[in-house]
Amino acid sequence: MALVDPSERLRCGTKLAALITQVAEGAPAADPAHQAECPYCQPSLGRMRELWSDVRALADEPVRAPLGLLDEVMARVGGPAGFVTLRDATRGHTQVSVAVLAGVARRVAQALPAVAFASVLAHAAGPGTVALRVRLVVAYGPSLPVLAAAVREQIVTHVRRLTDVQVTEIELSVDDLAAPDT
Amino acid sequence: MLGSKVDAEDAAQEALVQAWRALSTFRGESAFSTWLYRIVTNRCLKARAARRPMEALPDVLIDSDSDPAEAVAQSERLHALARGVVALPAEQRAALVLRELEGLSYEQIAQALGVTVPAVKGRIHRARLGLLKASATWR
Numbered sequence: 001m002a003l004v005d006p007s008e009r010l011r012c013g014t015k016l017a018a019l020i021t022q023v024a025e026g027a028p029a030a031d032p033a034h035q036a037e038c039p040y041c042q043p044s045l046g047r048m049r050e051l052w053s054d055v056r057a058l059a060d061e062p063v064r065a066p067l068g069l070l071d072e073v074m075a076r077v078g079g080p081a082g083f084v085t086l087r088d089a090t091r092g093h094t095q096v097s098v099a100v101l102a103g104v105a106r107r108v109a110q111a112l113p114a115v116a117f118a119s120v121l122a123h124a125a126g127p128g129t130v131a132l133r134v135r136l137v138v139a140y141g142p143s144l145p146v147l148a149a150a151v152r153e154q155i156v157t158h159v160r161r162l163t164d165v166q167v168t169e170i171e172l173s174v175d176d177l178a179a180p181d182t
Numbered sequence: 183m184l185g186s187k188v189d190a191e192d193a194a195q196e197a198l199v200q201a202w203r204a205l206s207t208f209r210g211e212s213a214f215s216t217w218l219y220r221i222v223t224n225r226c227l228k229a230r231a232a233r234r235p236m237e238a239l240p241d242v243l244i245d246s247d248s249d250p251a252e253a254v255a256q257s258e259r260l261h262a263l264a265r266g267v268v269a270l271p272a273e274q275r276a277a278l279v280l281r282e283l284e285g286l287s288y289e290q291i292a293q294a295l296g297v298t299v300p301a302v303k304g305r306i307h308r309a310r311l312g313l314l315k316a317s318a319t320w321r
Contacts, residue, residue, distance in 0.1 A: 008311070016311065017307060017311075020307065020310050020311065020314065021307075024282070024310055047314070047317070047318075048314065051263075051313065051314060051317050054256075054259050054260055054263050055263065055282050055283075055313075056282075057256065057260060058260050058263055058264060058267075058282075058283065059282055059283045059284075059285070061260075065194065066191045066194070069191070069194060069195060069198070072195055073195055073198045073199055073202065121205065121206045123203055123206065131206075133206035133207075171206065171207075
C-alpha cells in the first residue's frame, strides 16, 4: 500500500494502528483537526471505511446451520458414546445405555443417609468402562472427604455388581447443603 | 474460519459431538457460549492444520436489496474479502473472525483461544493490517 511506510505510520506521522482502531472499533479520532485536513489520513480513512463496511456486510451474512446437523449429531452422540458394550461377548454383545449407568449411580449415591440429592452424567470411556460426573446436595454434618470416598466406593461396587461395567473415573462435586428438614 | 462450506459443516458437527461428550467437564468458569467457541475454534484450527493449502470457495454472497450491478460488485468484493481472511495466518484469522464476524469481546476471544488479552489485540491488529494491505490488490 503506497501510503504506508515500513514503520506503519502514514507520511504525516499518524500511526496506522490508531486509524485502524478508529474505523474498526468506532474509537474516537486521536487528532480530529489534523485528520480532517491531512492529505495522507483522508484517503487512508476512506479506504479503511470502505473495507470495514464490507467486513460488516460479511458479518451480517445470514449463517444457517446445515439441514440435518442436529440429527447427525444426536445420532452420533446417541450411538457408540451412548452405550457401553460389555466385554463378555461369548454369545452376542450386550450394550448398556449410559443413562442406565447414570441411573444406577444416582440411586446408589442417594441411598447414603448423608446424600439428600444426587445427579449423575455418564459417558462411555471404552469397552466395558464408564466415566461419571456426580453432583451432590448433602446433609450438614459428615466430613466431605469421607463422604466422597464412600460415594465413590458404593458407586463403583454397585455399578460393577449390577452391570459388570467398570467405573474408571468419578468426577464429584458437592454443590450444596440440604435444608435441615430434607 | 475454514474458507469452505463443507469443511465448516464437518467442523460444526464434530464440535457439537465433542461438546456433548465433554459437557461434564464444563465447569462454568466461562460463559457456555465462550466454551463452545473454544471447542469450535480449536476444531477449525486442527482441521486447517491437517489439510493441505487449498483455494478458498466462500459460499455465495448476495445482497438482495441493492441494484443488480452494485450487488454483483459487492458480491465480488465480499468474495475477495473472504479470500483475504482465509489467507491470513490461522491464529490471526481465528481472532479476527471471532472479533469482526462473531462480535466477541477481547476477553471472550482470549478465553476461546486460550491466550492473553494483549495477545488477542496484537493478533487482531496484525490481521486487520494484513487485510488492509491485501485489499489494495483487489480494489
